[in-house]
Amino acid sequence: MKKILIRLDKVSKAFGKNNVIKDFSLDVYEGEFLTLLGPSGCGKTTVLRLISGLETVTKGKVYIDSVDVTDIDATKREVNTIFQNLALFPKMTVVENISFGLKMKKIPPNEINKRVKSIIKLVKLEGLENRYPNELSGGQQQRVAIARGIIMNPKVLLLDESLCSLDLKLKKSMQVELKKIQKKLGITFIYVTHAQDEALSMSDRIVVINNGKIEQIDSPENIYQHPNSVFVADFIGEANIIDAKVLDNKDSLKLSYFNDQVICINTIEEFNIGETIKLVIRPENVIVSKEDKKGILGKITGITYEGDSTKLSIELNNEIMIDARIVDKDTFDEDDIVYIRFSKNFIVPLRNRYEK
Amino acid sequence: MKKRRLHNLFIFLVFSFLFLPIIILVIYSFNSSSMNTLFEHFTLDWYKNLFNNRDLIDAFTNTLLVASVSTIISTIIGTISAYGLYKYNFPLKNLVNWLIYIPIVIPEIVLGISLLSIYTLMKLELSLFTIILAHICFSIPFVIVSVRSTLSKEISVLEEAAKDLGANNYIIFRKIILPIIYPAMISGATLAFTLSLDDVVISYFTAGPGSNTLPLYIYSMIKTGITPDVNALTTLMILLVFTILISITIYQSHKIRKAII
Known part of the structure; x- marks a missing residue:
């Protein structure tokens, strides 16, 4: 049984009349890398600020390490934040920035020196100790910000879209480094992002948030392969979402879709006969072929080359558009007539509840 | 080439316009004639004279005293006000923000008269103290405006970062805010000092007997001739x-x- 380090208990936060977070409950375990993922304005940063104490809850309780910290100030909570724009102190050198928090804690100077030295080594900032933030590159600034947070030995490190401002290559290497640092120190990380690729590659668990509410909490694999709502399926990765009708629910789920197609799939969730549901199919699970006449007839209307793969837009004869991802692009041309099938193990049936 | 010459001529004219009066004044300070019309020959007599002129020296020290004290106090009050205006929200904040500009745009003579009437109402005896008070009054808005321009949204993030690392409000101000607003404080203070140094109108209304400042002294010499x-x-x-x-x-x-x- 893993230890719960942070517990949000039915937390709500309103700014004026605007309810940003509603009845939000979340447990964060010790040592995990948890990502809060959602579109901009969904309230994920607010959740982070409620944990750090920079924002106070309107309703509910916040616990850190089983202690109720709901009324405790940010200065006294044992969590630290790495801010979106890093917020390095411009008039202080790298060392002064990193040691700031320890000085506030009145740690003896020789211990501060020791810890600063080892942290600077950890984040590879040797030789830059006396530079000012504006004399550093983006990646170096990033590392100063991380060092400034982890030197405090916080129970939890909160990262607010901290990698967003970096270019792709730097971002990738920072992702790896972050993950390494997290593993090495065993600190719990809560990472906020709207970038699903970051969330999928770094997290132990992902919390998908929409409109101030949790949509799904699960491992990256399950979030991607077994989304529990149309929103999650659509937000994480790409998805074809089609309507289907339940014909039979005895051993396996027998469904009809596109009027004339019938498929049987295995699922744990139970559906009623006659219910209209949604099917989620990832583009890479659409099998496209020119010969297999058993498939559904369609015409390729667009080809998008994406480097490692190619995306085909296929228009079926009922005017429904289906996206397919293939590796070998040379086989197909625009306006080709093709047959498509869905690999049956990767079809996710969803209840229709999130329809607007 | 021709364009360049014209260019230089223009610069020369502008600078002459700005500095010629000052240069002439400097030259005449070495003039042996007591009239500011003809240059006779070089002398340092006036400089010697200067140190024997009790009234003039008094007026000069008064001016320096008024300018230094009013600058220091108005810089402190102005900085704190600017920080408060940036940090806290309160009803009618916009009105207050706007009212700050009033002492800057209002004619000096109006400010002088109104200060005089307040002093009379409060039965304050006019003295150096009342001049200093008046100068603090018109200097504060300049400091506020100058300091406020450096307090932006980014600074509030820095404050949060410091708070997150365990800093209290005093340390946040002392270690984070002050180093950032320091240059603006200096420029506001410089402005306040200069304004105080050469103020005639407001000092004229708020000065008491024996509290002459240098600009007032020179102004009063107009009647008898400037030495x-x-x-x-x-x-x-x-x-x-x-x-x-x-x-x-x-x-x-x-x-x-x-x-x-």
Whole structure:
């Protein structure tokens, strides 16, 4: 049984009349890398600020390490934040920035020196100790910000879209480094992002948030392969979402879709006969072929080359558009007539509840 | 080539327009004639005279005293006000923000008269103290406006970061905010100091007997004729101002160079 380090208990936060977070409950375990993922304005940063104490809850309780910290100030909570724009102190050198928090804690100077030295080594900032933030590159600034947070030995490190401002290559290497640092120190990380690729590659668990509410909490694999709502399926990765009708629910789920197609799939969730549901199919699970006449007839209307793969837009004869991802692009041309099938193990049936 | 010459001529004219009066004043401070019309021959008599003119020296020290005290106090009050206006929200904040500009735009004479009537109402005896009070009053808005311009959204994030690392409000102000607003405080203070140094109108209304400032002293000489020892004194003041300005410039360019390297 893993230890719960942070517990949000039915937390709500309103700014004026605007309810940003509603009845939000979340447990964060010790040592995990948890990502809060959602579109901009969904309230994920607010959740982070409620944990750090920079924002106070309107309703509910916040616990850190089983202690109720709901009324405790940010200065006294044992969590630290790495801010979106890093917020390095411009008039202080790298060392002064990193040691700031320890000085506030009145740690003896020789211990501060020791810890600063080892942290600077950890984040590879040797030789830059006396530079000012504006004399550093983006990646170096990033590392100063991380060092400034982890030197405090916080129970939890909160990262607010901290990698967003970096270019792709730097971002990738920072992702790896972050993950390494997290593993090495065993600190719990809560990472906020709207970038699903970051969330999928770094997290132990992902919390998908929409409109101030949790949509799904699960491992990256399950979030991607077994989304529990149309929103999650659509937000994480790409998805074809089609309507289907339940014909039979005895051993396996027998469904009809596109009027004339019938498929049987295995699922744990139970559906009623006659219910209209949604099917989620990832583009890479659409099998496209020119010969297999058993498939559904369609015409390729667009080809998008994406480097490692190619995306085909296929228009079926009922005017429904289906996206397919293939590796070998040379086989197909625009306006080709093709047959498509869905690999049956990767079809996710969803209840229709999130329809607007 | 021709364009370039015209260019230089223009610069020359502008600078002559700006500096000719000052240069003439400096020249006449070495003039042996007591009339400011003809240059007879070189002398340092007026400088010697200067140190024997009790009234003039008194007026000069009064001016320096008023300017220094009012600058220090208005810089402190102005900085705190600017920080408060940036940090806290309260009803009618916009009105307050707007009212700050009133002392800047209002004619000096109106401010002078209104201060005089307040002093009379409060039965305050006019003295150096009342002049200092008046100068603090018109200097504060300049400091506020100058300091406020450096307090942006980014600073509130820095405050949060410091808070997150366990800093209390005093340390946040002392270690994070102050280093950032410091240059604006200096420029606000410089402005306040200069305004106080050459103020005639407001000082005229708020000065009591025996609390003459240099601008008032010179102004009162208009009736009897301005003596060249005033020229000598102003020459010394110009020298002082130039020294201050040059050292500030050298200090800042040194800092900028340090920041770049």
